[in-house]
Amino acid sequence: MLKLEGVSAGYGDFQALFGASLDVQAGEAVAVIGPNGAGKTTLLRVISGIIPLREGHLSMEGRPLDRVPAHRIIETGIAHVPENRRLFPRLTVEENLKIGAYLPAARSRFAERLDFVYSLFPRMKERRNQLAGTMSGGEQQMCAIGRALMSGPKLLLMDEPSAGLAPVIVQQVFDLVRRIRSEGYTVLIVEQNIQQVLKVVDRAYLLEVGRIKLSGKSADLLASDEIRRAYIGL
Amino acid sequence: YDLTGPFAGGGSKAAAIGTQIAIDMINEKGGVEGHKIIPINADAQSKADVAINEAERLLNQEKVDLLMGVYSSAHCVPLAQKVDAAQKFFWANVCVASAVFKDKNLKYVFRPQVHSDQFGEASCKFLAEVAKPKMKKEVKDLKVAIIHEDGPYGVGVAQGNEEVCKELGMQVVLKEGYSASSADLSSLVTKLKRARPDVILHTGYNPDITLFLRQSREGGLRFDAMIGHGAGYGQIDKLIETFKDDVNYFYNVDPVAAQLLDAKSLKPGIGDLTAEMIKRYKAQTGVQEVPPHTSMGFNQTWIFLSDVLPRAIKKYGGFDAEALRKAALETNIPEGGTIQGYGVKFNPPGHKMAGQNALSSPVVMQYVKGETKIAWPTGLRTIDPVIPLPKGHAYAR
Amino acid sequence: MDTIFDIYLLEAIVNGVLLGGVLGLLALGLNLVFGVIDVVWICYAELVMLGMYTVYFLHVVYGVPVLLACLGAVVVVGVLGALLHYLVIRPVLQSEPINQLLVTGGVLFFLQSFATLVFGIEFRNLGLKLPILNFGEMYFSYARVLAFLVALAGMVGLYLFLTRTFLGTAIRAIAQDREIMPLMGVDSRKLYLVTSGIGGGLAGLAACLLVLQYDVHPAIGLTFGPITFMICVLGGLGNMIGGFVAAFIISQFISIGGFFFHIEWGYVIAFAFFILTMFIRPQGLFGK
Amino acid sequence: MQRDVIAPLVIAALVALAPFAGQTDYFIHILVQILLWGFIYTAWSLMGRFGLVSLGHGAFMGIGAYVTVLLWNFFELTPWIGMPIAVAAAVALAAIVGWPCVRLRIVGHYFALVTLALTAVVALSIVGLRDITGGSLGLTPNREAAGTSIYAFQFASKTVFLYVALVLWLIGLFVWRAVDRGMGRYALQAISSDEDASASVGINVGVEKIRIILLSAGLTALGGAVFGQYQMYINPETVSGIGVSLQIVFAVVAGGMFVQLGPTVGAAFTLILAETLRILIGNEYHAADTTIYGLMLVLFIIFMPKGILGAVFAGLERAKAKAA
């Protein structure tokens, strides 16, 4: 479904990704793990077009995305739940969801999708008129995911959905990810919480200093000594 | 002069054109005693600091022999002092504030033009004369309100108004200044309605007059007479364009626009001069109504070039400041000797208004159906003044 | 304190309310632009000035009916607003806020001089005579009442637009997080341009109502500029309803202050009140 | 000695020679203006470069000029005493308005607009108090003797003023340098970046900020006072008012507010540009000069956001980096 070939990208003089390649099949859940500053966020940003591709190719369902401007990437069915949630704090929950359905194609199905998101997260329905900025971290994460779902995507990109959250909430968030999966969405997730994320996804890539170091089935990675020593700290 | 900025439209530009016409005419006749007049124009942009910078440049860089012009009194005051201190010669054409000279004892600054105290005086004296016969009121029962823009000009005139009207025994029921760029004068209108004056003495520039008259009409303000004092009221065509008949019978105090005077009352030849000026102004601007500022610019320049300068050259051997000063002090043009009617004789050094023309005077004019008539002084009258406003007039009581 | 006095005071108050309508309308567009783009258009009042010229030229010189001329002005100034954003604001969006403030200040100089160059310094007006409204002893300006109503309508219309439509919601959202808008499928450049256009259009609308009451000249912006900023800040920059209410508060100060004291003291009181308010509620009366 | 000492001294020496090079009074006049404004702009930048963008300096300058002249005209108090009083008055006003701003964290746009309102209040008050200040007609210091009197701080000769202005200008630059070399500069930079974090590492945010505000306001008032004495005429529009406040900020941005000589370059640039444009075309095509001036300001801010001198230094730095 999504395919990256030899992707390089960076900020100004600084290069953050060096020829990374990766693919995600329809219906799969894939994780990207790696230490701080490895370029995980950068990778997701390249996919959703926020930062430009310097080298390599990027395609979604066979359609090249190399030259597509950022705001049109979402039309191809890619939705991005950004790092730190990034809700619009002074809009209500429902208004946040409304922005998620900004695309003309999504607008016409706004009511239907809203119902779907509310059925997925009844808590959001309860809080529909609350300002997003005043909700707890876990609730905000729900809202952010809901917002991404409003565009009716095929592929969901998630960037560290558990960061900075209390342990119970972290568990809730991973439960969320499982639910999303079971609804049939394809997911590409970046996580620091390796032990838990590997239990949710099918496959994972290990990114280090902008390069893909390893990839494989999550069960294998979880069993790998190297990963356990370097990244799980046991 | 101010060729840009808010003052430009208030008459400064018209005065500059008048000045240029005078210079052109002299040059066409071969200049003064063989010297061509080369004007170097400078735009003060309606800003005092620019005026000062330009004066510095003209005197020191362009090395002009004398400075002439200046519309705004706010520029006139500092310039007069600067130039005087530098012992250069300054001939003020348009600015009218009495403060330019009052107690300053300037030596090299001269102004044949009227000064603002006289404006205030004229309207009050006129009222005192017409109160009994026309308005059927004792002078002491006459209620006047004085309103003015708060610039030097408005303030100067209003002071004159207040002093003289009180002296004559009238009741000054309101005196108030406002900024010419005010966004709202409705509270002033409300206050006026509460004070119920018979006559309003108004000094202002164009935008504020328009705003005031409009808000007055909308606010239901009524009065017997409106007397304006130059500046914005000098540009009657503008007011007519906006208000049509509503400004009928309004008064304006100003040095007279030369074309309004009866040429027969002046010295021979002066009438032709006026006609020539009018012809050229119309040709240059394409405008039908020639504002009094043009006459001011022209007249003062003409006086200098045709009277003072020749004498300085012939008698004192040149046109340095000293020679010009001596020549100016000897000026003695009798009444009727200039296109604006008044004579010229400067107050001597030591006088509290040293350098000011002692013989200048403004007139009170009335606009009747688009025409300007002279209502005061009685000697120059071309109309029997209509006061109070006739029934049916938008502002009539 | 006789009854007559009260009537005049009442008239002053009502006049203040009507003036508030005019100022509120002026503040509307400025607030919108600030709220969304986070840039203060110092030259806002100059856009209004150009709008007034547009109405003047269309109506007086080309004989277009007033209503159409007004529509023309809204469109013209709207386009100008978008152009201003495209040519001037966009290049400095990433630089320091002070530079953004100043660049529009430069535009102010430019527009003012440019208007002088092109239109000359003459004062111009439509020469329309509007009917007079009076209730007993009290008189009101027709133009003001009109302005008040239009301002109210503009306010309500804008509010509905911002809260009910997708575009409006996106406009409010972009003010809070510029960076992630592409993730929502929103082209933020286009959105800015649209917002600037609407801001300009509101300036054009204000121009239409002002030109009924005031002469147009190149420096007219100075009459309204500073007071409009104060109002926007007082109401909480970017807070449209706050700005609207603040317009009425300030106009009461001007109107009643001017009624009891000299007119300029009305302004001094208004400005001093502004400073004091800043000390008591730095975020503006209605901020956050 | 360092660059920030040598450069000003060299320039000062050159300027000091100007009167002997047979320059006209007009030239000297422009020089005096550049130096005086340069001083005021430098004073503004002392705080402006730390994110304290004040549009209230028109008020301080106005108070400096008006208090000095009023004391002289009404009480015949020599400007030698009057100017310090005027400076004190401006500093007091700055404290009255500045302290709440500092305490209440009024920063950024809000600070700019509060100070703008301050300017409006002061300018309107000067107009409103027309019985003593002369309103918008302005005010002229009473002339002493033949126009030159040390006691009255009046000098008919421009050359004297040139030296006065020069000394003042140097004082401004050295105050700048002193601020630049102290730890206070780091504190102020830290504050401009994050007030809470600054306070948490022990910086007394209020004191540091108010100190620089008062310093800047005081120097500005001094500049205003001397400016009034030089012009021998002040009016609300030229020494106070919103126009002056904006003019200050524009010139500083044009010159570059982060380098020592930036404000001076701004003064020279804007003055010379305005004069030249007016002389070359303004007197022929009215308003064409200010149109171009406005356009240039816009272009400047877009393409040279660090100002002329800032851009020059950045260019030099880049060249150096390339060479290395």
Added chain:
Amino acid sequence: MLEVRDLTKRFGGFTAVSGVSFDLAEGEILGLIGPNGSGKSTTFNCLSGLYLPTSGNVRFQGRDIAGWSSSRVCHAGIARTFQIPRPFKNLTILENVAVSAYYGRARSVSRREAFVHAEEALAMVRLPVDPTLGIGGLGAAGLKKLELARALATGPKLLLADESLGGLDESEMDQAADMLQAIRRDKGITIIWVEHIMGVLMRVVDRVMVLDHGEVIASGTPAEVAAHPKVIEVYLGSDPTARQHAQA
């Protein structure tokens, strides 16, 4: 050294911290945990003078410091880090720390001494001391270290560390935990540490206090707290690592 009694902070009608009391002994490391929004950062803000407490007493080394300004609290010997790093963007790394050393110390120091202290603090958190380096090159972990260095440079007796590790990877976290232990060991600095990553926290701290809705719901050794049913319900859930570490 620190006694907190009935500390309460309200925002409008909302009570973020409600009647929190605890004591802290010299040289101790106290872990402060609790769900998001439970008032941990707010407690820090009250202690460090950023917020004025609505009520309650804070005694630090015998002095009542409640209501003191941030800078005064800092001079008294309490330093803090911010949960979301707040570096001085317009200063270099070294200057960031030097300015703290110059202004933050109880005893005034010279400019040169300040830079020496700064270099020391940078070395301690293993950041480069190159004077030309700006903060642009620091990643998330680097910024957290800078926060720590800046706090250390003020020569504190008590360090309030707010979530120094959020978003860091395992190895970085271990490093940070070591660093905190070293700070206590080498400098004798007392520490209150707010953290969500139980694995590391439980290993390092002497004692844990748990906040929920602004109130203290549990307090004790890591093992006690990890077994506390209320804590498990509102905070830990079934997090296995927390208990493992607490028991270890």
